[in-house]
Amino acid sequence: MTTRPLNATAASLLGFLHDGPMTGWDLVVAAEKRIGGFWSLTQSQVYRELTAMAAAGLVEAGERGRRDRKPYAITDAGRSAFAQWAAREPGHEVIRFPLLLSVMFGKHVPAERLADFVAVHRDRHADRLADYEGRRASPWDGAPEDEPYARATLEFGLAYERAVLAWFDALPRSIADPTPA
Amino acid sequence: MTTRPLNATAASLLGFLHDGPMTGWDLVVAAEKRIGGFWSLTQSQVYRELTAMAAAGLVEAGERGRRDRKPYAITDAGRSAFAQWAAREPGHEVIRFPLLLSVMFGKHVPAERLADFVAVHRDRHADRLADYEGRRASPWDGAPEDEPYARATLEFGLAYERAVLAWFDALPRSIADPTPA
DNA sequence: TGGTACATGTAACATGTTACATGATTAG
DNA sequence: CTAATCATGTAACATGTTACATGTACCA
Numbered sequence: 130m131t132t133r134p135l136n137a138t139a140a141s142l143l144g145f146l147h148d149g150p151m152t153g154w155d156l157v158v159a160a161e162k163r164i165g166g167f168w169s170l171t172q173s174q175v176y177r178e179l180t181a182m183a184a185a186g187l188v189e190a191g192e193r194g195r196r197d198r199k200p201y202a203i204t205d206a207g208r209s210a211f212a213q214w215a216a217r218e219p220g221h222e223v224i225r226f227p228l229l230l231s232v233m234f235g236k237h238v239p240a241e242r243l244a245d246f247v248a249v250h251r252d253r254h255a256d257r258l259a260d261y262e263g264r265r266a267s268p269w270d271g272a273p274e275d276e277p278y279a280r281a282t283l284e285f286g287l288a289y290e291r292a293v294l295a296w297f298d299a300l301p302r303s304i305a306d307p308t309p310a
Numbered sequence: 311m312t313t314r315p316l317n318a319t320a321a322s323l324l325g326f327l328h329d330g331p332m333t334g335w336d337l338v339v340a341a342e343k344r345i346g347g348f349w350s351l352t353q354s355q356v357y358r359e360l361t362a363m364a365a366a367g368l369v370e371a372g373e374r375g376r377r378d379r380k381p382y383a384i385t386d387a388g389r390s391a392f393a394q395w396a397a398r399e400p401g402h403e404v405i406r407f408p409l410l411l412s413v414m415f416g417k418h419v420p421a422e423r424l425a426d427f428v429a430v431h432r433d434r435h436a437d438r439l440a441d442y443e444g445r446r447a448s449p450w451d452g453a454p455e456d457e458p459y460a461r462a463t464l465e466f467g468l469a470y471e472r473a474v475l476a477w478f479d480a481l482p483r484s485i486a487d488p489t490p491a
Numbered sequence: 492t493g494g495t496a497c498a499t500g501t502a503a504c505a506t507g508t509t510a511c512a513t514g515a516t517t518a519g
Numbered sequence: 520c521t522a523a524t525c526a527t528g529t530a531a532c533a534t535g536t537t538a539c540a541t542g543t544a545c546c547a
Contacts, residue, residue, distance in 0.1 A: 164411065198526070237325065281413050
């Protein structure tokens with residue numbers, strides 16, 4: 130079968146499945162909460178990857194449970210595919226930040242509009258920062274061996290959101306507040 | 311024709327073309343330099359978008375020049391499509407940082423390997439930071455009205471890379487340096 | 492005269508997005 | 520009893536990636 134190497138999205142699903150069977154829904158929720166800050170995926174992808182991985186023998190569907198829940202369990206082939214993925218050097222990060230395109234091409238964007246965009250996004254980031262700070266303050270509830278790793282990723286989120294917020298706050302008035310009351 | 315709204319990649323090409331005709335190659339280089347820190351695109355996409363935009367009447371190809379250069383100029387329709395794009399609220403940013411997946415699933419990654427990955431990526435980020443710092447120190451060479459906007463995006467890059475670097479440096483030894491000499 | 496940077500482009504495929512369709516269960 | 524949330528899934532399409540093919544001009 131010599132399946133081609135896993136993509137990072139599929140790999141992350143297998144990563145979660147190492148801790149026990151989960152349904153597509155569980156995975157969507159877990160991914161959003163645990164890796165959502167630095168890896169985006171959609172519900173649609175999750176189901177697609179699960180179907181594909183089931184076909185490739187990397188996961189196995191179990192009996193449907195209540196509410197039609199369909200749990201998937203990782204197989205030995207899945208563990209081995211994951212291990213291969215984990216041994217390869219991760220690629221560089223990809224960032225797509227459309228607001229910064231608006232800023233970059235700011236001379237073509239109505240000043241008020243741009244300032245609104247900036248304000249809206251600043252708020253969102255403030256919310257995310259607050260969320261991360263809340264999480265850091267709450268007691269750890271996962272498996273003990275995960276603690277340092279999950280903490281490190283959380284610290285990344287915190288560092289990122291703080292930096293972004295500081296950046297917003299250091300924007301010149303010509304961009305952030307061009308029409309003072 | 312009521313073309314569907316521009317995607318951000320196409321919009322950014324039009325953004326550049328506001329300052330005069332450019333070839334696909336020029337755009338690839340400009341994009342890498344000017345928005346590469348927060349918007350990724352490939353050479354292949356650039357040519358595809360240009361072809362599509364030419365078909366949609368948003369840009370017009372000029373005469374081929376030396377070395378087969380094929381300059382594209384923005385049209386009025388292109389300017390108008392860009393303006394519409396610029397008026398819509400930009401979406402949230404997307405980050406995909408595979409190294410953080412390796413960290414998150416760290417308990418399944420051989421410790422030495424993980425530390426290597428971390429070291430490699432730390433270096434890359436240090437290089438990028440140095441690059442940004444160099445740029446900030448060099449005299450501004452673009453159009454004067456672009457200065458504040460380009461500066462703001464550069465400041466974002468600086469803030470981001472500094473935060474990332476600080477994050478690397480604050481990683482626990484269990485992750486960054488598990489087998490001390 | 493040979494390597495590097497310039498320059499355009501296509502093909503095939505993988506991945507990501509959006510929208511829809513369907514139904515079960517729970518909480519108020 | 521009804522709205523919200525849970526839950527699965529598909530279809531269609533847009534976007535992104537990788538690999539290749541082709542050739543020009545510069546410069547050491």
